[in-house]
Amino acid sequence: MRPLLAGMTQAEIEELLSSWGEPRYRARQVWEWIHRHLASDWEEMTNLPRQLRERFAAETELYSLAVVERRAASDGTTKYLFRLQDGETVESVWIPAGNRGTVCVSTQVGCALGCRFCATALSGLRRNLRAAEIVDQVRWISHDLRRRASNVVFMGMGEPLANFVETRKALAILHEPTGLNIGWRHITISTSGLVPAIRRLAAEGLPLTLAVSLHAADNKTRTWLMPINRHYPLEELLPACREWVERVGRRVTFEYVLIDGVNDSISDARRLSRLISGMLAHVNLIPLNPIPEIGWRASSPAKQQAFARVLEDSGIPVTLRQERGAEIEAACGQLRRRRLLEVTAVEV
Ligand code: SAH
Ligand code: SF4
Secondary structure (H helix, E strand, O other): OOOHHHHHOOHHHHHHHHHHOOOHHHHHHHHHHOOOOOOHHHHHOOOOOOHHHHHHHOOOOOOEEEEEEEEEEEOOEEEEEEOOOOEEEEEEEEEEEOEEEEEEEEOEOOOOOOOOOOHHHHHEEEEOOOOOHHHHHHHHHHHOOOOOOEEEEEEEOHHHHHHHHHOOOOOOOOHOOOOOOOHHHHHEEEOOOOOOOOHHHHOOOOOOEEEEOOOOOOHHHHHHHHEEEEEEHHHHHHHHHHHHHHHHHEEEEEEEEEOOOOOHHHHHHHHHHHHOOOOOOEEEEEEEOOOOOOEEEEEEEHHHHHOOOOOHHHHOOOOOOOOOOOOOOOOHHHHHHHHHHHHHHOOO
């Protein structure tokens, strides 16, 4: 496979240039065309000699993906379905808010972890994404919309911490000030709670936001909803989160999807507030985005409010996520799944 440029550090581009007998200082120019100017064609890079541009065009890939489908909701939320070079597909979402813009990226094709409420889980894990394929979701969308991303959230398809090395490399590239320049505080990693990887991230001390998908405050319900809880139950997960808070000095976000009749009772809320009381934490309540094959519904607005109030009354900061982009199937994995079903239907 030809090298994917968006996943190479400046030092790696220097190495490539020097193996071609080209001056190393060109790496900085190439890097800026890729990550600062979001170039989509070697023709644009007029400060590079023509021969060098031709060699890059012949021997490397400027983009590791191409768009298959784009759907915009009335609030500006825009969902992209991308095709990778091996034909696999992944989704990303652009979420505008005033002059900020967030890209939600995927880190794997599918996911191995099998959470019961998640559309991505239905296809199992196909493969990990390369760093370039993660970075290119941000580059493509920013180029397409002519808008810089101010924030990146790792909340698309897949478990970012199960693809630690490529995710870590993508983080470094996205953060690089001479490129996309996304500040650590503007990056969120969402994890289903892989304890060793949370500790590894804590040891690095990057001041990004860690979001942990909790979804239940007792092991029985959590194991049923999220089988990974069998490996990393709450009594191991919570101490790892505390360690992250201590090392990084930032509060952790707990995500909690509210599913009608499953995890949304007042006693569930009380159990949650006991579990995390005293922690530097924030709870993000997310009404379930219903997946047709699964059949569960979101909790009613009244139940959502009541759940939030129990947490507030115990002094726990809580936000109730606004549902955005439902009309464009913005829940993780939904658009890809529909496309796959359509393609299968045509083939049958
Ligand atoms: N694998 C990581 C990140 C990707 S999922 C994780 O699980 O955290 C991002 C978030 O979307 C998680 O909090 C996940 O629980 C949530 N999610 C998955 N399916 C959902 C659905 N149908 N409705 C609402 N949120 C969902
Ligand atoms: Fe994987 Fe996250 Fe979906 Fe669970 S919720 S199956 S961890 S992508």
